[in-house]
Amino acid sequence: MSRNYLEKILRARVYDVARETPLEFIPRLSARLNTNIWLKREDMQSVFSFKLRGAYNKIYNLSEKQKQKGVIAASAGNHAQGVALAGKRLGVPALIVMPTTTPPIKVQTVRNLGARIILHGDSYDDAYTHARSLVKEKGMVFVHPFDDPDVIAGQGTVAMEVLRQHEDPVEAIFIPVGGGGLIGGMAAYIKRVRPEIRVIGVEPEDTPTLQRALKANRRVSLKQIGLFADGVAVRQIGKETFKLAQQYVDDVVLVTTDEICAAIKDIYDDTRSVAEPAGALGIAGIKKYLQKKRGKHGNLIAILSGANINFDRLRHVSERAELGEQREALIAVEIPERPGSFLSFCRVLGKRNITEFNYRYHDERRAHVFCGIELSGGAEERDSIISRLKQKEFGITDLTDNETAKLHIRYMVGGHAPQVKNERLFRFVFPERPGALLDFLAGLSRGWNISLFHYRNHGAAYGRVLVGVQLSGTQVAEFRAYLKELGYRYHEETENPAYRLFASAGD
Template sequence: MLDAVVKRILQARVYDVAVETPLEPARLLSKRLRHTVLMKREDLQPVLSFKCRGAYNAIAHLSASELERGVICASAGNHAQGVALAARTLGIKGVIVMPQTTPDIKVNAVRNLGGQVVLHGDSYDDAYAHARELMDEKGYAFIHPFDDPLVIAGQGTVALEILRQHRGDIDAVFIPVGGGGLLAGMAAYIKYVRPSVKVIAVEAEDSACFAAAFKAGRRVVLPSVGLFADGVAVKQIGKHTFDIARHCVDEVITCSTDEICAAIKDIYDENRSICEPSGALSLAGLKKYAEARDSRGETLVAINSGANMNFDRLRHIAERTELGERREAVFAVTIPEQPGAFKAFCQAIGKRNVTEFNYRYSDSQAAHVFVGIALGGGASERQSVQDGLLRKGYAVVDLSDDEMAKLHGRHLVGGHAGLADERLFRFEFPERPGALMAFLTQLGTQWNISLFHYRNHGAAYGRVLVGLQLGERTLPELRASLDAVGYPYIDESRNPAYHLFLR
């Protein structure tokens, strides 16, 4: 099987649009991790990601009659730009179907490359179905973002370059995974040419479709995926890609949103490039791997796979970076409601820097404060801070891994309502005009909204926190109404931050 894949990689046509990107040392990280860290700079491609390789290779192998009819794809991200660039380079028609929720920066980038953009639906699945309809109607050739042997071969040229650029030993290569095109192509080539090199797949922990398939020994469909690393937000890995990757991958690592944010900052510190979340995923996995091992002096390679970052997302990323590096922890701490209590609390913390302190009067007995504390020693120091406060008699809840507290709670501290029949839900709304009205219309007038918090994060979906009162109705009735809305949600009614600061 690998013979055929590697042959296609060696015959791939990519350099009409792609460039051979450098393999650069990450000097700051190498010193910190005590390994040699190398970064493959696919963020320097003409479309700022590796996707132009596979797209062009697939299109360049079409017949003359297929090229004359044109090509179509469904994509909200980098594949769209790769197809548009390939179509322009070959002088053919390129139709790109994108969800209506796609950020303007990505829509405009495709149009600037000559792609004919069709906006349809609220999700990739909607766009994909419409692209297939147009393919049947117009006779376009469909260019799949990952599950195509020629796309896989084009992406595999990244590995070909790495092994040519670094002739010395390589201990492990970390490859980001969405649908698996880059993973399958690179893993096949690496294991064929230098089988001693470890191939480690890296996924966002809330969209780990390959990890689930790798464990099960077959492809599985995730019920939902997180959207922060939208470039790898895929519910099911491809058939062709899984058939290859399952035999060539040594290990799978999953990373949290905070760990990805920290990797984005690391890349910026190294070379002043701002990678998108999926573009920094590989480095996040490399760091997690290195920090969990006792060995030193290995040569580790990360793929900076893309830099199509919406500027509006930087605020959210900056907020989460310190948590991702474990240089900050956030706690809910209960202190006495009396003069001098805050000063005594600060003395209990010692000389550590307080990065955030949120509080509003609640009652005359106890005060619940949301506090951020700067750390220097990682997870062990975080535990030490908590243990020290507990020994001094404070009630402490660690919120450092609580998504609701970090996304919403810290901005709402002090809003106690005392509503016994309130239930709290965290939603993902499509980021488009009318999304809120559609939510309210579907929900109807039988439920009173008691809390609403939304912040734009520059992504295709907005994060929304909603409080709803049951009144005379039951919780199953409320859940049925929310299910009918159709937006993904999580019940946060038992969240400790909610009970301490909002309930």
């Protein structure tokens, strides 16, 4: 089988549309992990993904009669762009069935490449079923996204380039896995030419399509799949690609969403490029591999398979990257409900960056604070911080690995506090720097009781804090005089309708 695919890959027609992408050494991550790490930049293709290789090779090899009738595909992303571009270059009519939920920017991108589009169903499975029915109705050729020998061979040209670009010894190559077209084609080539190189697939933990199949020794259809890494969100590995994986894939590594987000940040730090979640799987896999197999390692190569990420997803990526890298700890802290408690807590933390600080008055005895702390020493530093806080008799609950806390509770700290009297609400802006929050709280330690506090570090030059303070009588004038002395920009928000509706205190 490998000889057959070796010949098909060597003869694959891809360079009419594809470019030979660079294999780049990434110095920052290599230095941090003390291992030489290389990145195959398939995000630099014209459609920002490797998918055009297989699509073009498939359509190029059709008979003239088949080309005249046209091709059809089902896709919500990279495969659709590859088929559309191939059809345009070869003068072959292309029809793409996309789910109705496909973001408009992706629909327009495919349309700009000259393909006709049908929006059908709410999921890829709906679009796929409809596309297969249209094949019989219209007599068009279906271009499968992965389970086709010509598609597999086209994707395998990535391996051909990698081994030509890196002639020195390679320990392992880490390849994202969805339906298996990329890893099937690459593995068939690698094991024929350089059999000593380990081929390692990388999948999200919530979509272990290949890992489950290899474990069961048969193709398994997943009941549920994750959607974050949408480029590999496939329920079942392909028939042909599974045969190749059984024969040539050495191992499969599973990674979490947070680890994928951390890998996207790692890639950005080294290349200033933003990978899509599926595209960052290779780097996430390398990091997981090195955690489990400590010691000296040879050259490791990751395939950056694509960069078609929705812009609005970057918010989530940024939020979770620090957790995936274990650079942020999330803790719940119980402190006495009295003036100065916040300051005492922050002094224990010292000059560490506080990434988040949320609090709302609960009762007169104790306060619960949701706090994020920037880490430089990973889990060991987190454990040390928690130990120090417990020694100071603060009640601590570690929420770093609590999915509900990360996704929901952090945004829900607050609400009405009818038992709080004479509350005034102020919004502050101050220069963001290590220790800035501690300095800010130190200024408030004049006996005024803080009844609401919300702060989140968004990586901007300025920190933004919302503070509720209980002030009565002459304290209002004293507090205003203090604010003038403080010198930070502020706005009073006591009459803000959002506050009145959702977070106000008693009269």
